[in-house]
Amino acid sequence: xxxxxxxxxxxxxxxxxxxxxxxxxxxxxxxxxxxxxxxxxxxxxxxxxxxxxxxxxxxxxxxxxxxxxxxxxxxxxxxxxxxxxxxxxxxxxxxxxxxxxxxxxxxxxxxxxxxxxxxxxxxxxxxxxxxxx
Numbered sequence: 001x002x003x004x005x006x007x008x009x010x011x012x013x014x015x016x017x018x019x020x021x022x023x024x025x026x027x028x029x030x031x032x033x034x035x036x037x038x039x040x041x042x043x044x045x046x047x048x049x050x051x052x053x054x055x056x057x058x059x060x061x062x063x064x065x066x067x068x069x070x071x072x073x074x075x076x077x078x079x080x081x082x083x084x085x086x087x088x089x090x091x092x093x094x095x096x097x098x099x100x101x102x103x104x105x106x107x108x109x110x111x112x113x114x115x116x117x118x119x120x121x122x123x124x125x126x127x128x129x130x131x132x133x
Contacts, residue, residue, distance in 0.1 A: 036096030038076035040066075045118055048129070049078055055128035060086070082125060092121050 041049070041064055053062040061081040065074040078092040091104040101121040105111045115121035119129050 032095050032098065032100070032102070036098060038093035039096060040076055041078070041094075048118055049122070052122040052126075052129055056126035059126060060084075078122075080125060090125060092118070094118070 046064060049062055049064060053059060056062075059080060059082050062078060064078055065071070065076060068075065074088070074091065076093060079088045080090040080092070081087065082089040087106070089106055091106070092101055094101050099116070101115045101118050103113045103115060103121050103124060105113075113121075113124065115124065119131075123129055
């Protein structure tokens with residue numbers, strides 16, 4: 001058998017006949033969102049959020065939801081409020097240990113975008129962080 005199929009929502013592991021792994025298939029955004037919980041932010045990432053908020057002075061608020069008692073939809077996500085009504089307008093998170101950042105723009109309907117770095121994701125709202133670092 002050349003492929004192992006899983007019906008429980010986990011990514012299928014691909015194997016060559018001799019048992020050698022090959023690259024996994026490209027995961028869909030929906031699969032990533034449902035399979036990989038948000039990762040905790042590193043101290044560098046927290047500093048980057050603070051720097052971005054300080055430079056994007058017209059953005060009302062940005063914080064990292066870290067309390068388990070927070071809304072599960074917000075937990076371990078960067079929550080941005082960029083409107084006068086005070087409700088979140090954008091959420092950011094890195095799913096699992098993947099090297100991708102997902103931005104959710106609150107709808108209706110909600111939209112999702114993927115970015116290679118947190119810097120690029122935050123700059124998609126206000127481009128205030130210079131490249132590098």
